[in-house]
Amino acid sequence: MIRFDNVTKIYDQKSRPALHSVSLEVNRSEFVFLVGASGSGKSTFLRLVLKEDTASRGAVHVAGRNVADIPGWRVPRLRRGIGVVFQDFRLLPNKTAFANVAFAMQVTGKSRTVIRETVPDVLRIVGLEGKGNRMPHELSGGEQQRVAIARAIVNKPAILLADEPTGNLDPTTSMGIMNILEHVNRNGTTVVMATHDNTIVNSLRKRVVELQHGRVVRDEAQGIYVGEIRAAAG
């Protein structure tokens, strides 16, 4: 589903590359944790998948296509196949939870009837039944993140990218979010989640890819993450 071939990303010539010869393959329906210290290149990885940035060297393949070959006007189509969730939720503050989710369908031209049918379903999946009329500031952090996940999955993307989705949430709420992501993954969506949170990584026992200074230093099928501890020791 996602394949990186010797991908190097250099933001500016003076500092070291954000990604350095990264080769990695993520299969369809896989769940992958992308771990590593701050600045190790996790967000950069996700940005390259979305073609928010282009690789300096190497090739990024998404759903079988080299993203470098996708012309600018086709990038929106690429992104419709990818859902994204961020640490800071990125909801529109002046729109209700329902409208925030509906927004993702509106911009892609879905009809009003389809939107009215789909959005409540998706809100139910993320556990926000009956809260569609709330404004983001009337929701807790965990609930806001659920809205963001609902928005990310409402167009039934093949890939879900999550950049520290639990970064702002307490452990219990985080586990709730993880349950939703696992649910989404079980329905066939490939999930790549960048995180610092070793409790989550260690309790889910999924594939773990660890980045360090832009290089892949570990790739284990049912891995754990002890990054913060090792960093403290070393």
Add this chain to the structure above:
Amino acid sequence: MRIAFILSEVGSGLRRNLSMVISVVLVTFISLTFVGAAGLLQLQISQMKGYWYDRVQVAVFLCVDNSMSPTCAAGPVTAEQRASIRALLEGENLSRYVSAVEYESQDDALGHFQDQFANSPIVESVTADQLPESFRVSLVDAEKYGIIDEAFSSLPGVDVVSDQRELLEKVFSVMNRASLGALLVAGVMTLCAVLLIATTIRLSAFSRRRETGIMGLVGASKAVIQLPFVLEGVIAAVGGALLASGTLWLSSDFLITWLSRLYPETAFISAQQVLLLLPVLILLAALLAGVSSLLALRRYVKV
């Protein structure tokens, strides 16, 4: 759905930048009023040119008793002189330039004079022998006045050759300068309008960068992201153009009625011609606003 969505985005954008939108409306209003005024003046000039150039004649005035020019030293024009002048005017050599020759006798001249100044006491004191007889020459090309002047002004029996066009040229040059002035103001104001539209759209895009960022992430196309902003600019500018159209329509209607009462002889542009100019103004506004917003967005709304 997408259209409804885009329109609701446009509506929220217009509401959010209301004061900027109003300033765009006003600036386009003023600038297009000047553009329109310059256009109408040009129309009026070409209308008058068309009307008058067909009618202006070169008058070859013949000597009367009290003529002062040296060609009249021998006294009033004689019958032979008149005949030879007529022969020359109607002859082979000038037939390329002359389309018609009319003879105006002293009695005809008095008749015209009396018509023209019908209500003036001056009519009483003028007699036919004080007015010169003349040949009224219509030219194929009104610009070729010089040929007649050269050929006749030194002939014995000819007093002066006068070109009515000269007077018209003076009027036209004044009008031309006025329309040029209007055009100059229009140019400066249009530049202001374009810059203001670009700034407004940029500000609007900046204040909504969160939305546009999210739109980009969920896969909205560039057109869907940019269209609301472009429409905002176009709507504001067209609003200004409508105001300008209304102003031009009302004031030209008033001016034309007023002026044609003062100068019933003059051909003024018609209401239809004014009406035809207005859609051009509106189209111009839409085009300017569309292009300047697109250019403004190119750097600010990245997909």
